Structures are given as C-alpha cells and as structure tokens.
Amino acid sequence: MDRRTFLKKSGVLALSVSWAPGCGSEATDEPMVASYNYTGPMGPADVFTHGVASGDPLDTSVVLWTRAKPDVVGDEPIFWEVALDPDFELRVSAGQEALDPERDGAFKVIADGLSAGQTYYYRFWVRGRSSVIGRTRTSGPVDHVRLAVCSCSNYATGLFVGYRGIARRRDLDAVIHLGDYIYEKQYGPANRPNQPPYEVVTLADYRTRYGHYRTDPDLLEAHRQHPFICVWDDHESANNSYKDGAQNHDPEDGEGSWQDRRQAATRAWTEWLPVREAADGRIWRRHAWGNLLDLFMLDTRLWARAKQVSGGMKEQIADPERPFLGQDQEKWLHEGLVQGSGRWKVLGQQVMIAQLKVNGTALNTDQWDGYEATRDRLFDVIEDQNIEGFVVLTGDIHTSWASDLTRDSSDPERYNPTTGQGAMGVEFVAPGITAGGFGGGSVVLGELARDLNPHIRWVDLVHRGYFVLDVRDSAVQSDWFHYATLQDDAEEKLGASWLSVYGSGHLTEADSSAAEKDQQPDLAPG
Ligand SMILES: [Fe+2]
Incomplete structure (x- = not known):
C-alpha cells in the first residue's frame, strides 16, 4: 500500500484544501468544487455506521445516503463529494449539510449538476473521517439499459446471496427493488436472528430493523455499487397492508392505531432508503432513460388500496369505485403512458397483474385479480391508445413468472396461447x-x-434470486438468476430467459441470456 492509498484508507487525506477547480482542469469554466476542510480533532473511525447508498437517479442528479453517529457528529456538517473516478482526482460536485436531528443519524442529499448516463463515485466526510466509497450512475439517453430487479429480502431466512450477485455486476444502470425490503416479523425458518427479536410496530422498532438489515455485507455491497429505485410493498409496514389497515395489524392486541404504525413504518423507510421524498408521502414517480424507457414506479399498497376481499366476492372485485391505485395515481399513470416519449413503458410495482385463477375465481385477491376494475381501465388505455412496449415488473410472491398480458386467455378471439398473438404486453x-x-x-x-x-408462459416456484432486465430498442429481455441454496457457497445459475420483441406485445423464449454491456465501469474499491 503506497502512502497515498494508506492516507486515503485511514481517512486523513485532503483535509486542508479549501477550494479547488472542478474536473482537475484549470483551463475550463467548470464551477469550483469544494474540498473537505477540517482541522479539529479526529472522530472515531466508525463514525459512519451503515455504509453508503444511492438512488432515484435522474439525468442530472441522484440521491446519496449514509448514516453517522449523531452523538459523534454533533453540529459538525457532513461533507459529500462526487467524482468521475474512484480515486477522486476528477471531482465534479461537493457540498455539506448538517444531520437532521429528527432522523436518527440518517443523512440524505441530492447531488445535482451531473451528466446523463454517467457512472460516478462518491463518499462522505465528518470529523476528519471518510465513509467507504460508493458508486452510482445517472439515467440518460442511452441505447442499452440493464436493470437488476428484486424483492422480498427476508433477513431471517438465509444469506442475501442474490444481493451479492447483483453487487458483482458492473454494467447495471440501477437496481429496481419492488418491496418487502424488510419483514416486520418472523416468517419462515429462523436461520439467522432478526433485530429487534420481535414484531416491529413503533418508529424505534422499524428503525432498529432497518439498521440491522443494513449490517448485512451483501446488502451493503449492493447499495454501495449501484443506485436503487425502491417502492415499498406490504412487509415494510405489515402483511397484506392496505390504506387503512393490514391483515397483520390488530389494534385490539396492543398494536395501537394503524395510522400511527403506518406513519412509523413509512417514516423509517424514507429515512433509511435512498429515495426522493414528497411532502404528501407519495412514492409513485417516473424515471426515464431518454426515449428508450419510461419507468413508472407505483404504490399499489398504501396510497389508496381498499381492504382485500375473498375470491368469491366478485361484485366487490369488479366494483369500479373500489380503489387500488387511487384516482390521482391512476390518472397520472394513464396520462404518462399516453404522453410519455419512452419506447418501452415499464411499470415497477408490487403485485402480480396477470390473472391467476381457477375456474374463474382468483387464487390471490391481494393481487390485481382482486381489483379487476382498475386492471380493466389500465388495459383499456393500453388497447385503446395502441400503446406498444408495455412491460410490468412485479415482486411480492417469492417466485419467478413470465406472462403474456391479455384480457382473457381462454378467449381464442383475443389470445392465441401457442403464438402469443393478441397479447398487449408482458409481465x-x-x-x-x-x-x-x-x-x-x-x-x-x-x-x-x-x-x-395459458397466458402464463413460464413459472419457477422453487428458486430464490433476481432477474436482469435488458432493454434495447428492438427487444426487452428478462434473465432470471437463481440460487439452489441461501448459504455462503451458493452458486448463481441462469434459470430462464424470456424476451419480447418490440411491437409483438408477447413473450418468446430466448436461447441465451442477453449480452452484457461493452462498457463496464470499475466497481467502487473496497
Ligand atoms: Fe414478500
């Protein structure tokens, strides 16, 4: 280790320069980029407690996140810096801000003024100490996008080997997390203990749960290497939640009001995840990669959803007044689908949209099957407006599926299950x-x-893992990467590959996984 590397690793480099030209060039009109300047006593080496994370990339900005010990930080501001290289020779943006005392040490800042479609490296400083180095990437007008898509990380069940696989990939534009980032109580086998060791209900409980998850080295590494785009599902609050309650919430059993629990749950999520924040608590939002891809992230869970009913309650399921997305989110989505310039229109959301029925009765009314009127109206927009390139990304059910989207796959007038003809999109x-x-x-x-x-073209109910969504003008392809176990020696294997050729509206099985990108920027150094 040379001196420079040693100094960097020990967190004492660049403590005394006040202002320096940006991008390492004095001959340009680049704005000045502040350098870290601290002359006080060194804080403890472990002042940054939970690594770093980034998220919600736009063309020119990205959210940067870390957490520091509030009692050590005191009123000293947290300094952040962004560079084009992992050695921070080509610094492009920096700033400083105080910790918000209401956020339990969680720190979030939006780094802006960045270039589109560019990989960056970032870190934080406080009291003379630096965080680990993170790596992130802006969105932008590119011709090839690759997104890892995942959900349902139950800490107690086993090791996060899927996050490990995601962290190692060098050519991802972002990680789409579709929810169940935490679980509120013990579900399934307790292969490793949760903290706190009981069902979380209060703000302190939820904060502790997130803090414990963010000690997992694989999850930390996935966050350190890639920007995440997250939405919550039910287990970030409680099982099968909806706007006004949850299956796993009982005020009569000492769990207090649902509104209090929901507020605690969503507040902790907002503090701990690298998401942009809206004053009214909405998480539905759009991301775009030029004219290639519009990504609509939805909240089918807490924004408006009415309580689930049983599969036999067909009148309620078909009731056009019974909310699922809510009028405002639904209007925003429909207008965005019609007006958006993205060739591919992709929904990132929680629950399965393809029908899963036995003799016309829904097997799981927590899915879109339980809110048919909302699905009908969405399908109306897709069909009536001749929208091509409609793709839905889904989590929630812990299993892998590839489906054609159609009104009724038993109606030969509408859909041919052999060729896929008649489908309006894929999931x-x-x-x-x-x-x-x-x-x-x-x-x-x-x-x-x-x-x-028969619109379900492929299903795997056994394996855990994630998929990579590969998006080009001509086709979108999903490659599922699976693990046979959740142990340290688990090996990643390609489970299946399905693609949809633009304009076809349906799935085709692919011969092999999609080719990785030519450009694979270096991972952030450990
Ligand atoms: Fe789940």
Missing part, C-alpha cells in the same frame, strides 16, 4: 432474494397454474 415477476419458494411438488403446481392460465 416479469422476480423471485424473493430469500423469502418464500416452495418445496417438493412445486413443479406440478407450476404446471397446473400454467394449464389453467
């Missing part, structure tokens, strides 16, 4: 990072689901 469902998966007999179950629902 890719991510398995859990660790949650769920079925044991023996699941191959039969999967076949049965497909037989009864």
Whole structure:
C-alpha cells in the first residue's frame, strides 16, 4: 500500500484544501468544487455506521445516503463529494449539510449538476473521517439499459446471496427493488436472528430493523455499487397492508392505531432508503432513460388500496369505485403512458397483474385479480391508445413468472396461447432474494397454474434470486438468476430467459441470456 492509498484508507487525506477547480482542469469554466476542510480533532473511525447508498437517479442528479453517529457528529456538517473516478482526482460536485436531528443519524442529499448516463463515485466526510466509497450512475439517453430487479429480502431466512450477485455486476444502470425490503416479523425458518427479536410496530422498532438489515455485507455491497429505485410493498409496514389497515395489524392486541404504525413504518423507510421524498408521502414517480424507457414506479399498497376481499366476492372485485391505485395515481399513470416519449413503458410495482385463477375465481385477491376494475381501465388505455412496449415488473410472491398480458386467455378471439398473438404486453415477476419458494411438488403446481392460465408462459416456484432486465430498442429481455441454496457457497445459475420483441406485445423464449454491456465501469474499491 503506497502512502497515498494508506492516507486515503485511514481517512486523513485532503483535509486542508479549501477550494479547488472542478474536473482537475484549470483551463475550463467548470464551477469550483469544494474540498473537505477540517482541522479539529479526529472522530472515531466508525463514525459512519451503515455504509453508503444511492438512488432515484435522474439525468442530472441522484440521491446519496449514509448514516453517522449523531452523538459523534454533533453540529459538525457532513461533507459529500462526487467524482468521475474512484480515486477522486476528477471531482465534479461537493457540498455539506448538517444531520437532521429528527432522523436518527440518517443523512440524505441530492447531488445535482451531473451528466446523463454517467457512472460516478462518491463518499462522505465528518470529523476528519471518510465513509467507504460508493458508486452510482445517472439515467440518460442511452441505447442499452440493464436493470437488476428484486424483492422480498427476508433477513431471517438465509444469506442475501442474490444481493451479492447483483453487487458483482458492473454494467447495471440501477437496481429496481419492488418491496418487502424488510419483514416486520418472523416468517419462515429462523436461520439467522432478526433485530429487534420481535414484531416491529413503533418508529424505534422499524428503525432498529432497518439498521440491522443494513449490517448485512451483501446488502451493503449492493447499495454501495449501484443506485436503487425502491417502492415499498406490504412487509415494510405489515402483511397484506392496505390504506387503512393490514391483515397483520390488530389494534385490539396492543398494536395501537394503524395510522400511527403506518406513519412509523413509512417514516423509517424514507429515512433509511435512498429515495426522493414528497411532502404528501407519495412514492409513485417516473424515471426515464431518454426515449428508450419510461419507468413508472407505483404504490399499489398504501396510497389508496381498499381492504382485500375473498375470491368469491366478485361484485366487490369488479366494483369500479373500489380503489387500488387511487384516482390521482391512476390518472397520472394513464396520462404518462399516453404522453410519455419512452419506447418501452415499464411499470415497477408490487403485485402480480396477470390473472391467476381457477375456474374463474382468483387464487390471490391481494393481487390485481382482486381489483379487476382498475386492471380493466389500465388495459383499456393500453388497447385503446395502441400503446406498444408495455412491460410490468412485479415482486411480492417469492417466485419467478413470465406472462403474456391479455384480457382473457381462454378467449381464442383475443389470445392465441401457442403464438402469443393478441397479447398487449408482458409481465416479469422476480423471485424473493430469500423469502418464500416452495418445496417438493412445486413443479406440478407450476404446471397446473400454467394449464389453467395459458397466458402464463413460464413459472419457477422453487428458486430464490433476481432477474436482469435488458432493454434495447428492438427487444426487452428478462434473465432470471437463481440460487439452489441461501448459504455462503451458493452458486448463481441462469434459470430462464424470456424476451419480447418490440411491437409483438408477447413473450418468446430466448436461447441465451442477453449480452452484457461493452462498457463496464470499475466497481467502487473496497
Ligand atoms: Fe414478500
């Protein structure tokens, strides 16, 4: 280790320069970029407690996140800097801001003035100490986008080997997390203990749960290497939540009011995840990569959703007044689909949109099957406005699915299950990072689901992992990467590859996984 590297690693380099030209060039009109300047006593080496993270990339800005010990930081501002290189020779942006005392040490800043489609490296400083180095990337007008898509990371179940696989990939534009980032109580086998060791209900509980998750080295590394775009599902609050309650919430059982719990849950999520924040608590938002891809992130869970009903309550399921997205989110989505310039129109959202029925009755009314009027109105927009390139990304159910989207796959006038003709789009469902998966007999179950629902082209009910969505002008492809176990020696294997050729509206099985990008910027050094 040379002296410079040693000094950097020990966090004492560049403490005394006050202002320096940006981008390492004095001959340009680049704005001045502030350098870290601290002359006080050194703080403890562990002042940054939970690594770094970035998220919600736009063309010129990205959210940067870290957490520091509030009692050590005191009123000293946190300094952040962004560079084009991992050695921070080509610094492009920097600033400083005080910790918000109301946020339990969580720190978030929006780095702006960045270039589109560019990889950056960033870090934080306080009391003479630096955080680890993070790596992030802006969105932008590029001709090839690759996104890792994941959900359902149940800490107690096993190691986050899926996050490990995501962290190692060098050519991702972002990680799309579709929710169940934490679990509020013990579900499934307790292969490693949760903190706190009980169901979380209060703000302090939820903060502790996030803090514990963010000690996991694989999750930390995934956050350190890639920007995340996150939405919550139910387990960030409580199982099968909806706007005014949850299956796993009982005020009569000492859990207090749902409104208090929901506020605590969403506040902790907002503090701990690198998301942009809206004053009214909405998380539905749009991201775009030039004219290639519009990504609509939805909140099907807490914004407006009415309580779930049983599959036999068909009148309620078809009731056009019964909310799922809510009028405002639905209007925004429909208008965005019609007006957006993205060739591919992609929804990133929580629950399965393809029908999963037995003899016309929904198997799971927590999904879009339980809110048919909202799905009908969305399908109306897709069909009536001749929208091409419609793709839905889904989490929640811990298993892998590829489906054609159609009104009724049993109607030969509408859909040909052999060719896919008649479909209006496709859905890719991510398995859990660790949650769920079925044991023996699941191959039969999967076949049965497909037989009864022929628009479902492929299903894997066994494996955990994630998928990579590869987006080009000509086609979008999903490559599922699976793990047979959740142990340290787990190996990543390609599970399946399905693509949709632009304009076809349906799925085709791919011969191989999509080619990685030519450009693979260096990972952030450890
Ligand atoms: Fe889940």
